[in-house]
Amino acid sequence: MHSDGYRDHPVRSYVLTGGRAHPTRNTLRPETLLRAVDDGRELPGTAGRHERALLQTCRGTLALAELAAYLHLPVSLVAVLVSDLVDGGYLAVLSTPVHDLPDTDLLEEVLDGLRGL
Amino acid sequence: MGSAASEPRTAQHLAPTVDRSVKVLVVGAFGVGKTTLIRAVSEIPMLSTEESITTASVGVDPRRDEKRTTTVAMDFGRVTVGSDTALYLFGTPGQRRFWDLWSGLADGAVGALVMVDTRDLAQSFEVLDQLEEHTRLPVAVVVNEFPDSPRHALDEVRAALDLPKGTPVVSGDVRGRPRAVEALTTLVAHALELRRAEGVAA
Numbered sequence: 001m002h003s004d005g006y007r008d009h010p011v012r013s014y015v016l017t018g019g020r021a022h023p024t025r026n027t028l029r030p031e032t033l034l035r036a037v038d039d040g041r042e043l044p045g046t047a048g049r050h051e052r053a054l055l056q057t058c059r060g061t062l063a064l065a066e067l068a069a070y071l072h073l074p075v076s077l078v079a080v081l082v083s084d085l086v087d088g089g090y091l092a093v094l095s096t097p098v099h100d101l102p103d104t105d106l107l108e109e110v111l112d113g114l115r116g117l
Numbered sequence: 118m119g120s121a122a123s124e125p126r127t128a129q130h131l132a133p134t135v136d137r138s139v140k141v142l143v144v145g146a147f148g149v150g151k152t153t154l155i156r157a158v159s160e161i162p163m164l165s166t167e168e169s170i171t172t173a174s175v176g177v178d179p180r181r182d183e184k185r186t187t188t189v190a191m192d193f194g195r196v197t198v199g200s201d202t203a204l205y206l207f208g209t210p211g212q213r214r215f216w217d218l219w220s221g222l223a224d225g226a227v228g229a230l231v232m233v234d235t236r237d238l239a240q241s242f243e244v245l246d247q248l249e250e251h252t253r254l255p256v257a258v259v260v261n262e263f264p265d266s267p268r269h270a271l272d273e274v275r276a277a278l279d280l281p282k283g284t285p286v287v288s289g290d291v292r293g294r295p296r297a298v299e300a301l302t303t304l305v306a307h308a309l310e311l312r313r314a315e316g317v318a319a
Contacts, residue, residue: 028220029221033131061132061136062128063203069164074169076220096137097225102139102227117196
């Protein structure tokens with residue numbers, strides 16, 4: 001990702017993510033389902049407006065890609081913010097990522113669901 | 118309708134019972150009907166998200182962009198299947214460099230719906246090659262019937278694209294929801310078949 005000429009608005013992203021380019025967890029996918037943890041805890045005063053907007057938007061279940069679309073931020077950047085909020089206990093990951101290919105049980109259920117549409 | 122990506126929108130949350138997600142990639146050249154299919158199936162207005170990429174690697178004429186940085190958009194939609202599963206449809210151009218922009222986009226996908234325009238079969242070769250070369254994704258081919266596209270028999274399309282045996286080919290106007298859902302159903306059924314065959318072989 002850091003080949004010559006790669007300019008992903010470096011300064012802006014650097015500031016937004018506190019200087020990191022990669023999330024603290026690599027299990028986040030565009031389809032990973034997330035929801036704000038509703039335990040009344042407030043974000044610390046140091047949290048940025050994007051973290052606040054993210055939690056606000058995620059009061060109900062949304063995928064990472066949906067969050068990025070609503071916030072008008074790249075998925076790669078939102079993944080970093082999401083990781084921090086999950087680490088801090090403010091945001092919960094609801095879905096387990098599927099690696100490689102989904103298993104037959106899941107495929108059968110999706111097929112049934114599609115036929116029921 | 119339009120994607121209206123710049124307008125503020127109220128988030129449309131999933132039902133509280135949904136705690137699982139799967140995805141299908143809708144792959145094809147620009148203008149082949151990816152967003153049409155996604156829009157026909159999606160239960161939410163289509164969404165779009167952007168990543169930055171250097172123009173040099175996009176293949177855009179660099180003379181037209183002095184900053185040499187541009188953004189690539191991915192359109193996507195969602196449909197809830199059953200009570201607990203969200204199916205995401207991610208539309209992406211055929212070249213692997215685009216999938217790599219969205220980390221893990223191809224990883225864990227049910228499969229890829231490859232949209233084909235019979236007026237330009239050649240551009241579908243690259244898409245199919247890339248999928249075969251870089252992923253193990255089950256593939257189903259959707260021949261999008263544009264009003265002015267020549268009607269080929271599906272067998273002809275299959276032969277022209279030199280598809281691996283067993284690859285399903287469906288055709289129709291994907292603006293209609295039933296056709297679009299049928300294309301998805303075909304892909305998932307094919308993926309299930311392959312998975313079962315794998316289980317037997319193992």
